Amino acid sequence: MVDKGGYRMASGEAIEKVYYDGQKATKALQALENIWVKRDLILREPKELNLSRPSNREAVMMTIVGTAAPTECKSCTKKDGPFDGCFVVPGVARGSCNNCHWNSEGIKCSFRPPSANVDDTPAPRKPTTTALFKKKAAATAMTATAAQDATTTPAQAVTMTPAPAAANVTVGNFEVLPLILPPSMTNAQKRLLIQTFQNMIIVLENSLTDMV
Incomplete structure (x- = not known):
């Protein structure tokens, strides 16, 4: 009508x-x-x-x-x-x-x-599963960054490297002070270096014996 x-x-x-x-x-x-x-x-x-x-x-x-x-x-x-x-x-x-x-x-x-x-803004939309995943990933990344910053000085970041491995070298009845080995060396390289060092000690020991 x-x-x-x-x-x-x-x-x-x-x-x-x-x-x-x-x-x-x-x-x-x-x-x-x-x-x-x-x-x-x-x-x-x-x-x-x-x-x-x-x-x-x-x-x-x-x-x-x-x-x-x-x-x-x-x-x-x-x-x-x-x-x-x-x-x-x-x-x-x-x-x-x-x-x-x-x-x-x-x-x-x-x-x-x-x-x-004042309250006329629309209510925020419920985040989707993808949005929640991205938000959680971002929060995790921020936490990791904060943890790393806490272990470094503000002026310059310090790269933390593993302590070098140590090996005790024994020759005969004598125990030599620990030999510091670089962590980048392979096990084969470490064995070769220790064997070479032992041989040098044996030569030095024989020389001292002859002098006596």
Whole structure:
């Protein structure tokens, strides 16, 4: 039915679309359903309403049960929004009217106090499994970096190398002081070096014996 203000939808039909379309009722909708219906829903122009968004369903109910503003807000004077009329409900939509609350654009309403816009940012999306994995990997990398920085001086990082291996060299009844072996040497190289060192000690020992 076309009314002087546009397209009229009976309040009962509008309420049915809001509450019986398989959508979960928000706290605002639960409060709005306890207010007496004052009027039918009148649109500025005939069009299909998108009621998938909670704010849009709340705006429909605000239009039906709300109180007409003595003076329309700045947006409504410009005919912004789908509804004919500027209606408000105390304690709902942070002070914004029905038209401005449509599509969650209540921040533009001139009725809305600035203090109500502090928490107007959308809630963060739940991170996906990939995002959580990347976040955990980044945190692990930061922890490893912090641990490494804790073992180095601020001016210059120090490369920590393994201590060189030591081998006791024994010649006859004499035990020579430990021979320090570089860690880069293979076992075969270490055995060859120890054998060479033992041979040198034997030659030196024989020379001392001959002198005596």
